[in-house]
Amino acid sequence: MKAADVMVSKVITVGVDASIGEVANLLLDNHISGAPVVGKEGELVGVVSEGDLVRRPETGTERRPSWWLALLSSDRAFAGEYIKSHSRKVADVMTRNVITASPDTSLGDIAAMLERNRIKRVPIVEGGRLVGIVTRANILQALASATKKLPTLVSADDAELRKKVVARLGAEPWRPAMLTVTVHDGTVDLWGLVHSPEEKKAARIAAELTPGVRAVVDNIIVQPPGSGWQ
16 A cells, blocks of 8 residues: 555645744644644645644743753754744744655555654655645554455555545535545545534545445544544
């Protein structure tokens, strides 16, 4: 399987001019731990995560190095820490050297990237533009789908059918932001979190109405707002 077979295409992103407060609210509102940062043309310029925001003077969590660490650290390092903890702009705190993959990258290679670099997500880039994202959860969801249908191979027809299902769901205003779609032998697996039973049912029906879909396996979980998504 490739990144294109499991990636989330409707990616929640942060604008490069966003403030720290806006980023914090975005992560909280969408129950995610990080997001790609994009420029005005949709180009990927960085990634910001919860880890970039936990050491802040506003919350009394600013890192205070011990005296012996101060002796070993340079002024440049201290200046960098100050910028990261005190700046109010996402451009100053985000990670710029982002590990990315293309839509054709195999899931095996992406899994290796996640493990080797101890990260939770890999942005999918094509032609310099962000086209999707693959997280650890997406790989686990693909594994769960595949093990129910072994032996499994994603055919060209399955890949095309997935595009149709994703496009159909993406055209609806109620589409869950982090819905994942996988297709094997014409069977569609739906994964993700929604706020209501109505959204869950609507997603299943939309997938069922897509021409070529043989069956739909609904793995979507309903968690009302305020219930603490992770």
